[in-house]
Amino acid sequence: MSEGQAPPIGGYFELEIPARRELPHAGLRYYQSARAAFLALLRAGRPTRIWMPRYICNAMLAPLENVGIEYAWYDLTDELEVGPGVRLANGEWLLYVNYFGVCGAKVDALLHRFSPAQIVLDYSQSFFSPPHGQALATIYSPRKFFGVPDGGLLYSQIPISSPDEVDVASFARTEHLIKRLGDSPEAGYAAYQRAEESLADLEPRTMSRLSERILASVDFESVRRIRKENFKLLHNRLGDDGGLLAEMDERDVPLCYPYQARDVGLRHRLISNRIFVATYWGDALDRLTPDRADRLVRNMFPLPIDQRYGVADMERISAIILDKA
Structure with a gap:
């Protein structure tokens, strides 16, 4: 809508999006x-x-x-x-x-x-x-x-x-x-x-x-809750495996579950089961010492825990990771 124009009324429908919500932070x-x-x-x-x-x-x-x-x-x-x-x-x-x-x-x-x-x-x-x-x-x-x-x-x-x-x-x-x-x-x-x-x-x-x-349509409180719950669910299954790169405290709302493993077949196993994990960050390899490159890039798996998923999904991810056959 051009500046100075009156807002439109009627005509065809736009994409249906839920009502506006406030972002978690002000002054942005x-x-x-x-x-x-x-x-x-x-x-x-x-x-x-x-x-x-x-x-x-x-x-x-x-x-x-x-x-x-x-x-x-x-x-x-x-x-x-x-x-x-x-x-x-x-x-x-x-x-x-x-x-x-x-x-x-x-x-x-x-x-x-x-x-x-x-x-x-x-x-x-x-x-x-x-x-x-x-x-x-x-x-x-x-x-x-x-x-x-x-x-x-x-x-x-x-x-x-x-x-x-x-x-x-x-x-x-x-x-x-x-x-x-x-x-x-x-x-x-x-x-x-x-x-x-x-x-x-x-x-x-x-x-x-x-x-x-x-x-502005996102239910931020629901997203916050689900991400924290999914992180905890994965940690309950994988925590004894000792692979967590950084732990969450109660105020954190994580992006992913940063899991570390020296399992050469894990990335292929996850992808072949349609579980997609990013690599953070391949372009940093040349700047890192060999041990840090292994720890932070090659052997780090940012497991999905976002708001699209629940208990059954976390169980599926952990079962594939723990099946090292």
């Missing part, structure tokens, strides 16, 4: 992707340098290269905390990922260790964690948690102007969502890859009206 700015939100933040804040974890996707480096900001790598400890070698100088920032949505306590420790005004929290894997009021900024990626074609959210202590342009490419990114709903994940996978590639355009735009409306 809406962008077409998390990396576009990061770019807007960098342009506004202009740090002299930013410290980045080696364990992160290359997509988050593109905004730094766009602005021409120097970055330095830091290592994570075995507990997914910032390693001891980091010293932040004036004007420098540090970006920390709330890995798998289960690192809330580690964020608290980080903000005691460094000046919060120099910390950018990447909550792409932690949609339900509220922005920390003292941190410089918090970035979210709702696409990791919900079926929306695009979207990034930013909470910032730095004043940032809203983009002049609204993203209108969302309609071209809906094919995989519709095929996943009405057909199968296999049928929509090529379209999913194309949709992801289309978000490489970093120039900040306001989140599409389609994504904003879909996101």
Whole structure:
């Protein structure tokens, strides 16, 4: 609808979507992707340098290269905390990922260790964690948690102007969502890859009206409850196996169950049973030591626990994992 036009009444029906709900967090700015939100933040804040974890996707480096900001790598400890070698100088920032949505306590420790005004929290894997009021900024990626074609959210202590342009490419990114709903994940996978590639355009735009409306229809409390319950169900089955990379505490709402296993056939076994697990992040392999590459990438299986699934699904996943024949 063009600005200044009266809202339409009548005519054909639009896609039927439940009533609007409030997002879990207030004061957010809406962008077409998390990396576009990061770019807007960098342009506004202009740090002299930013410290980045080696364990992160290359997509988050593109905004730094766009602005021409120097970055330095830091290592994570075995507990997914910032390693001891980091010293932040004036004007420098540090970006920390709330890995798998289960690192809330580690964020608290980080903000005691460094000046919060120099910390950018990447909550792409932690949609339900509220922005920390003292941190410089918090970035979210709702696409990791919900079926929306695009979207990034930013909470910032730095004043940032809203983009002049609204993203209108969302309609071209809906094919995989519709095929996943009405057909199968296999049928929509090529379209999913194309949709992801289309978000490489970093120039900040306001989140599409389609994504904003879909996101506003989500029953967030139900999603929160189901994810936590499914995490606990898997942990009850797999916890004795000793494979959990990071534990959930009561305030965390996880992205997945980050399971570790030196089981060379597990990924194939899961996929052959139509249980699809991502790899976080293959493009970080060259930056990691061999033992960390094995632990965080090759032998890490982010098991699905999202709001589409329940007890029977968690039982099916755990039975396949524990059947090591």
